[in-house]
Amino acid sequence: MSSRLPAREVGAASDPVRRLSRRRLLRHTLATAGALLAAAPLSACSSPASASGASSLSVWDLFQGGDGMLMDDMIEAVSRGAEGFDVDRTILDWGPSYYTKLAMSAAGGRASDVAAMHLSRLAGYAPGGLVDPFDLDLLAEFGVTPKDFAPAVWGRTQHEGTVYAVPLDVHPFIVFYDKEAADTAGLLDPSGELAPMGWPEAFLDAGRALAEATGQAGVLFGHVTDTAQNWRLFAALYAQTGAAFTLPEGGPPEIDVDAAVRVVTFMKQLFDGRTNPNNLDYNGALAAFTSRRGGMAMLGEWELPTLKKAGIPLGAAAFPQVFDEPAVYTDSHSFVLPHQKDPDPARRREAHRYVAEMLKQSLTWASAGHIPAYQPVLAEPEYAALDPQASYADAAKVAVLDPPNWFVGAGSNFQNRMCQPLQSALLGNTSAEKAVRQMVREADALLRQPNPVA
Template identity: 80%
Template sequence: MSSSFPARQVRHPREPGPAHGVSRRGILRSGLAGAGALAAAGSLAGCASPARASGASELSVWDLFQGGDGMLMDEMIDAVSAGPDGFDVERTILDWGPSYYTKLAMSAAGGRASDVAVLHLSRLAGYAPGGLLDPFDLNLLAEFGVSEKDFTPAVWSRTQHAGTVYAIPLDVHPFIVFYDREAADKAGLLDPAGELAPMGSPQALLDAGKALAEATGGSGILFGHVTDTAQNWRQFAALYAQTGASFTLPDGGPPDIDVDAAVRVVDFMKQLFDGKTNPNNLDYNGAMANFIGGRGGMVMLGEWELPTLKKSGIPLGAAPFPQVFDRPAVYTDSHSFVLPHQKDPDPARRREAHRYVAQIIKQSLTWAGAGHIPAYQPVLAEPGYTALHPQSSYADAGEVAVLDPPNWFVGAGSNFQNRMCQPLQAALLGNTSAEKAVRQMIREADALLRQPNPVA
């Protein structure tokens, strides 16, 4: 088949003893023809299936981790590959984005997928109902030391479809706030332990922005959203969940959204980013640059930006997204492991896939180095995690995690997030009212609900 996007394979051979062989690294280019790929899944899937090893402990794994995350995943795989009980892993790294999810769907539809793959938990509703994933055997996982009690209820509840578990979370990666500790201290925003004090109300966050602006001589709170396909949605979803209102997307529509609560949230977003104390017209990179350059005291970002911000030399603090409405809630997603559907899975290999997932999530202290919160709760209790700063300061975000409302078209990298962001951007830029923005969001959600699920 012709190639339309790259993949990279990294071999992690099992280590029989202390001697460690150098991993063989190669480049594989494979792909699929972009538009209409899902519809062609049945006929094309055979072309996309990875090479299969004969031994039960030899596993093929697909993920989308590149850069620093990719190196950490290599480190974790090397750790579980050591010793006589280690795994022989063929890791295929694919580009993050719609292409990854299309190829995953194609390979699973043909029943010739990898043994294990990574899936954003927010995308589960687009895969499990259509038979693209196989369920986990919870008894097998328990045998390898992993069970429901090891995860927060907020995250575990999203691993299931129709009462069956299809995903095991590796992490929680929330939308949080980073702040300059010196500026926050000067603004009187730190508690006695030196951490960001709770806000508790919309006015408190507005006041915090003014105090930070005075402390920095620049802006208070920074937020990059212009032309971004997710940022506005992340902030809206967090604040909306804090109101206690529900946002559901029942098949066929219409969407179930509390208009009054949504308008209240958008009005507050407009008030917070007024273009004066807190700028309203920054793009993602602009917000990052202003914060790194000391031109703002706080920035709203995903925790995955931690490695970049730590390199800046700023006296960096971090905290869960502030609670300003009735209940704590933090918008998150989760990198999770899934078992892509296979027509005739080998029982020994499938058992090894369960053991592999259990062993990898136990290595997630390494994963936390990039800012991600380990989903496997025993890791959070380790002294090594407590010593991580500022990571341990926002670990509680996993307790109040809020993901996208489940449906086949939602989740990380989805058009749903983009279509929610556009009316929100217009509101923040002052081009429309909060009520008109919310009505447009409802129309966009309703239009998506009326589209047929391509894998149903």
């Protein structure tokens, strides 16, 4: 089998208004996907700041629930004092509806001043001119420079050498573990943290040891019917092999099939349906871990608040290295400047200052589990005291995001189509080889589709 196989050779918030500063109200607009479609005329998407006056800085994001309240707190902090911001915040539903609305408003050139975007989605916006570049000199004037970010993350902020996004966080796919079970299983180092594993058999042994320690399951992974979980696990392990997964325009995809089969074979061995269940959905795995029916769970760090409420002796670690190189699958909530036809220089300057000031508030954001992308915050004693957040902070240094292309990223159909053959393999319905070949065919089919904003 060829180690680099082109696909075409394989086969063809409850209170809608909340006061966040002494001068203004933040408007919280919750939009559903249906409302987005109903609001299709582009003029309806324009000038979001007009409702609260021209002086306010309009900001769009997708943060609701606990994250939404933390974002409120950060905005309130930067809105205090004589130099504080007047912020008109609009919250839209997470998912395709958010990115549709953002694209529509940017295409009209009358979007918000600042918006949140998953960094993995940038490749679908920057090439088509839907977001405007940042002025690095302006950011530096406000205390933010490229050296303040992990190179692995900062490298994905650019298109053709120009910076179009500024990361707020890194949110990795990690492991949470029951400290008592891990201690009994002999998996902790002298400092009480999860010891390195280093090779696949060590992870398999860890699952067996955790199952013996708990008397039930070892490692829990909820993937059935989920549109992203299998891809997160595969992408982390595949990156650890050192192989490239690239999606060049027009295709075919460039995937090391041997490495991919090696990874899927390991996934099937790990989730054997005996030591570690192979048939859990996301909520089932989460419930099993919080009720101590398993010793370890593979989850996004964003589940930290839920797990802390469960009251279990909780530990966390960056995703263990089991192949040749350290790598952790991540994404990043980032700030972008949606395209405007004729941006006012003073407002653009304020937008840069706003982004810089929000980064400096990201210790608040870290309380939910997110790793601050702005590294000076990681150096603060208050961050080092966060438990277990500080134990996986180094994941940002080895961050791996989705391969860039217009159809990939958080909530995308690409992730869903990668997950389906992987799920079939874990459930025992197909072989690792067949699953990988199907993944390559799916990637090739997506590459054949025209970019709607090219």
